[in-house]
Amino acid sequence: MKPILExxxxxxxxxxxxxxxxxxxxxxGYIMGFxxxxxxxxxTTIKLIMNLIRxxxxxxxxxxxxxxxxxxxxxxRIGFVYDEGHFYENLTAAEMTRLIAPIYxxxxxxxxxxxxxxxxxxxxxxxxxxxxxxxxxxALAVALSHRAELLIMDEPTSGLDPVVRSEFLDILxxxxxxxxxxxxxxxxxxxxLDQIADYVTLIDGGRIVFSKSKEELLEEYVxxxxxxxxxxxxxxxxxxxxxxxxxGFEGLITAKEEVQRLAEGRAVFARPNLEEIMLHCxxxxxx
Amino acid sequence: xISLLYKExxxxxxxxxxxxxxxxxxxxxxxxxGEQLPLAIITAVSYMFVLYGGAWDEKASSxxxxxxxxxxxxKIVGAKYLSVLVYVAGVAVLTWAVFAxxxxxxxxxxxxxxxxxxxxxxxxxxxxxxxxxxxxxxALGYMKSRMFNLLMMLATFSLPWLLSDLLxxxxxxxxxxxxxxPVGALGLVAAFVVLLAALSFFVALKLxxxxxx
Numbered sequence: 218m219k220p221i222l223e224x225x226x227x228x229x230x231x232x233x234x235x236x237x238x239x240x241x242x243x244x245x246g247y248i249m250g251f252x253x254x255x256x257x258x259x260x261t262t263i264k265l266i267m268n269l270i271r272x273x274x275x276x277x278x279x280x281x282x283x284x285x286x287x288x289x290x291x292x293x294r295i296g297f298v299y300d301e302g303h304f305y306e307n308l309t310a311a312e313m314t315r316l317i318a319p320i321y322x323x324x325x326x327x328x329x330x331x332x333x334x335x336x337x338x339x340x341x342x343x344x345x346x347x348x349x350x351x352x353x354x355x356a357l358a359v360a361l362s363h364r365a366e367l368l369i370m371d372e373p374t375s376g377l378d379p380v381v382r383s384e385f386l387d388i389l390x391x392x393x394x395x396x397x398x399x400x401x402x403x404x405x406x407x408x409x410l411d412q413i414a415d416y417v418t419l420i421d422g423g424r425i426v427f428s429k430s431k432e433e434l435l436e437e438y439v440x441x442x443x444x445x446x447x448x449x450x451x452x453x454x455x456x457x458x459x460x461x462x463x464x465g466f467e468g469l470i471t472a473k474e475e476v477q478r479l480a481e482g483r484a485v486f487a488r489p490n491l492e493e494i495m496l497h498c499x500x501x502x503x504x
Numbered sequence: 505x506i507s508l509l510y511k512e513x514x515x516x517x518x519x520x521x522x523x524x525x526x527x528x529x530x531x532x533x534x535x536x537x538g539e540q541l542p543l544a545i546i547t548a549v550s551y552m553f554v555l556y557g558g559a560w561d562e563k564a565s566s567x568x569x570x571x572x573x574x575x576x577x578x579k580i581v582g583a584k585y586l587s588v589l590v591y592v593a594g595v596a597v598l599t600w601a602v603f604a605x606x607x608x609x610x611x612x613x614x615x616x617x618x619x620x621x622x623x624x625x626x627x628x629x630x631x632x633x634x635x636x637x638x639x640x641x642x643a644l645g646y647m648k649s650r651m652f653n654l655l656m657m658l659a660t661f662s663l664p665w666l667l668s669d670l671l672x673x674x675x676x677x678x679x680x681x682x683x684x685x686p687v688g689a690l691g692l693v694a695a696f697v698v699l700l701a702a703l704s705f706f707v708a709l710k711l712x713x714x715x716x717x
Contacts, residue, residue: 267571267572268571269568269571269572269716270716270717271716289574290574292572292573292574299568299572301565303565303566303568304564305514305515306563306564307518307560308514308515312514315510316510317507317573319506319507320573320574320575321574
């Protein structure tokens with residue numbers, strides 16, 4: 218199957234920060250979590266996909282089309298939700314939508330009505346009076362109302378309180394199941410992606426650390442805890458990332474059988490979550 | 505393009521009251537301009553709308569929005585240029601309305617009616633000044649172009665006088681226009697401004713294409 222989004226060796230250089238040969242791809246119908254710490258290059262990558270900034274090298278293909286040559290055609294089929302609204306706050310939701318709707322060829326007012334009702338969005342209220350959660354829901358309603366095949370979301374849950382965040386993710390999961398669109402969702406809150414992502418791409422310091430399916434990741438990595446003395450039995454070589462304290466250590470490993478043999482029953486193994494994988498991979502890189 | 509033009513009007517509808525107030529105040533403050541009063545008011549208030557338009561866009565960080573939507577850059581830039589004419593037309597109508605009311609109630613001693621020439625002169629002035637300002641705005645954004653704005657504001661206020669000098673006072677250096685004025689002179693100036701606006705549009709488009717959001 219042809220990827221719906223494909224980045225090949227994409228680079229962008231700024232003074233003090235570079236996005237270095239970023240490559241990953243997303244298959245149609247899946248949700249990809251794009252994770253990394255603040256300043257890792259998530260927003261820069263998304264801006265490059267949306268042509269908001271110019272790339273120095275590399276190629277970006279969306280729906281199999283070059284993102285520069287077919288920019289308008291691609292943007293007709295993309296929905297976007299950014300970390301901030303970027304809407305005119307002195308307008309009401311209804312007025313803002315009247316500006317955006319005619320731009321899309323496949324805008325569907327029935328869809329829009331459906332989502333604004335579902336998200337409980339007041340049409341006559343000024344956007345400045347919307348809470349952050351409401352603004353995100355409004356952006357999602359707009360993104361979905363033109364039957365987007367690919368949703369690009371940049372930190373949509375950052376700044377939302379846990380209740381609103383959970384509600385937003387529930388909506389997102391339901392909507393995506395119904396509409397069957399692909400999603401690239403960047404977040405530094407990895408617990409969001411534990412729930413909904415099929416694939417996970419980790420970026421750190423402008424470089425891709427890994428891009429794999431969530432199942433693959435959870436199968437590949439194992440969390441190990443034990444006494445520090447264990448580390449001297451050759452275990453250290455198998456550890457991706459390590460956190461030591463005076464009481465013991467916690468690490469992320471890949472070759473579970475070999476480590477189990479070395480630990481001789483003196484270690485505890487656990488299934489890591491995305492946050493633990495991210496933290497240990499980044500820590501491992503630094504070490 | 506229609507959406508972008510509609511946006512210019514929609515985001516500014518709430519400053520309409522302020523426009524009425526400006527026209528009202530200027531009608532008294534600049535009364536000594538006599539025949540040129542409507543031209544000066546339409547020019548000044550229209551250019552204020554041009555500036556407010558940029559300020560609203562900056563406040564909303566709307567460049568990121570419009571450039572993420574399937575809207576080509578030439579339409580974003582083009583709509584801004586077209587909106588200048590829409591503002592002049594709108595402000596001319598408002599000025600006509602305010603003047604009509606003032607002369608009806610006999611307030612402020614307004615005797616000059618707003619004529620089509622005033623709107624045409626204002627259109628030439630505002631398009632001319634905007635043609636210099638807008639490439640800077642598209643290159644730097646509203647906040648960074650504020651200092652340039654200030655200079656343009658001064659130019660906006662002085663341009664009607666220069667124009668009226670050209671059209672009414674028959675300056676010596678414009679002797680070649682004598683045979684053709686006033687329509688010919690206005691036509692020449694208008695042609696020059698149209699050329700300037702076209703050139704300005706292409707420069708603005710080129711500079712805007714280089715911007716990153």
